[in-house]
Amino acid sequence: MKAQRIELDHGSGGEAARELVSEIILPRLDNPVLRFMDDSAVLELGGGRFAMTTDSYVVDPIFFPGGNIGSLAIHGTVNDLSMQGADPRSLTMGLILEEGLAMDDLIRVLDAAGEAAREAGVCVVAGDTKVVPRGHADRVFINTAGIGPISVGVDVSAQNARPGDAVIINGCIGDHGMAILSKREGLDFSIPILSDSAALNGLIARLLASEVPVHVLRGPTRGGVATALNEIAEASGVGIRLHEEALPVNPSVTSACEMLGLDPLYVANEGKCLVFVPAVRAEEVLGVFHQDPLGREARIIGEVVEDHPGRAVLRTRVGGTRILSTLTGEQLPRIC
Numbered sequence: 001m002k003a004q005r006i007e008l009d010h011g012s013g014g015e016a017a018r019e020l021v022s023e024i025i026l027p028r029l030d031n032p033v034l035r036f037m038d039d040s041a042v043l044e045l046g047g048g049r050f051a052m053t054t055d056s057y058v059v060d061p062i063f064f065p066g067g068n069i070g071s072l073a074i075h076g077t078v079n080d081l082s083m084q085g086a087d088p089r090s091l092t093m094g095l096i097l098e099e100g101l102a103m104d105d106l107i108r109v110l111d112a113a114g115e116a117a118r119e120a121g122v123c124v125v126a127g128d129t130k131v132v133p134r135g136h137a138d139r140v141f142i143n144t145a146g147i148g149p150i151s152v153g154v155d156v157s158a159q160n161a162r163p164g165d166a167v168i169i170n171g172c173i174g175d176h177g178m179a180i181l182s183k184r185e186g187l188d189f190s191i192p193i194l195s196d197s198a199a200l201n202g203l204i205a206r207l208l209a210s211e212v213p214v215h216v217l218r219g220p221t222r223g224g225v226a227t228a229l230n231e232i233a234e235a236s237g238v239g240i241r242l243h244e245e246a247l248p249v250n251p252s253v254t255s256a257c258e259m260l261g262l263d264p265l266y267v268a269n270e271g272k273c274l275v276f277v278p279a280v281r282a283e284e285v286l287g288v289f290h291q292d293p294l295g296r297e298a299r300i301i302g303e304v305v306e307d308h309p310g311r312a313v314l315r316t317r318v319g320g321t322r323i324l325s326t327l328t329g330e331q332l333p334r335i336c
Helices: 015-029 069-082 103-120 175-185 201-209 224-236 251-260 279-289
Strands: 041-045 048-057 090-098 123-132 140-150 165-169 216-218 239-243 274-278 299-305 312-315 321-324
Touching (some): 048 069, 069 140, 090 103, 165 279, 175 251, 216 224, 224 239, 224 274, 224 312
Antiparallel strands (some): 165 274, 216 274, 239 299, 312 321
16 A cells, blocks of 8 residues: 555545555455455354444534434444345444533434334344543444344345346435535535435345345445446446436535535435346336335436446446546545
């Protein structure tokens, strides 16, 4: 690595984060399970397969339009398990609290976490609490872990994309990142931007029950849709082509991104999933998604191709082609 110290870029979910993991972290913890680097690890336990994941939440501000750090921690952990095709069951939660945090704020965070867990049908079964001196953290950080079984026959790893697959997303992109940024920077829009933070396990369970052959599931969180697609393209050794006119983006998000010089394709999402299925079955997926509030705006946004393996590209509205690189730099620090 060129960098001699940790920088904000290393938490972006983009190129610098990938470099940190692949060159510093993975070589020192390397094992066959960790090497897959999917949203969750797949473990063989007691004759069955289970997904296990862990995550940490340092979002700033801790309260934002559409949620707070408590609900976000539950949703993010549930979704990481769901993106492995698992049925999320049990979570743990570790709280790192800064001296001086208002007790009312902590209660509000925990109430949101409890409600999110109940709505998702999961239980927080263990936890830990630490308090650090004022100035040694920022109000509250949350660490979670989660586990859930994977049904026989389900295999939705990022390595399974195939030429001829359709790429589907369940709704508009960039809502979470721009909701955080608008709150952080005090920006107001005629139509408020709300975070899309939500638990997707119910939606994914219905998809898997439909018996459509799902090849890949992925959450486009940090680094956004473009970074997630590049990771899938590289893992599967295929090319991915998006169509600009098909991308669903809320008008307020478009306006905010134009104002701030950001690209919605690189802005974080917390309630969206990318689904890869054979193109001939894509309409069945849309039929399943459109029956659910979390999938009513689902659409096909691209396809998997043999060309340009390991890379995602965008077919523009005017017929040109734009290369979608992995996110470089840190657009929005502390987004989750």
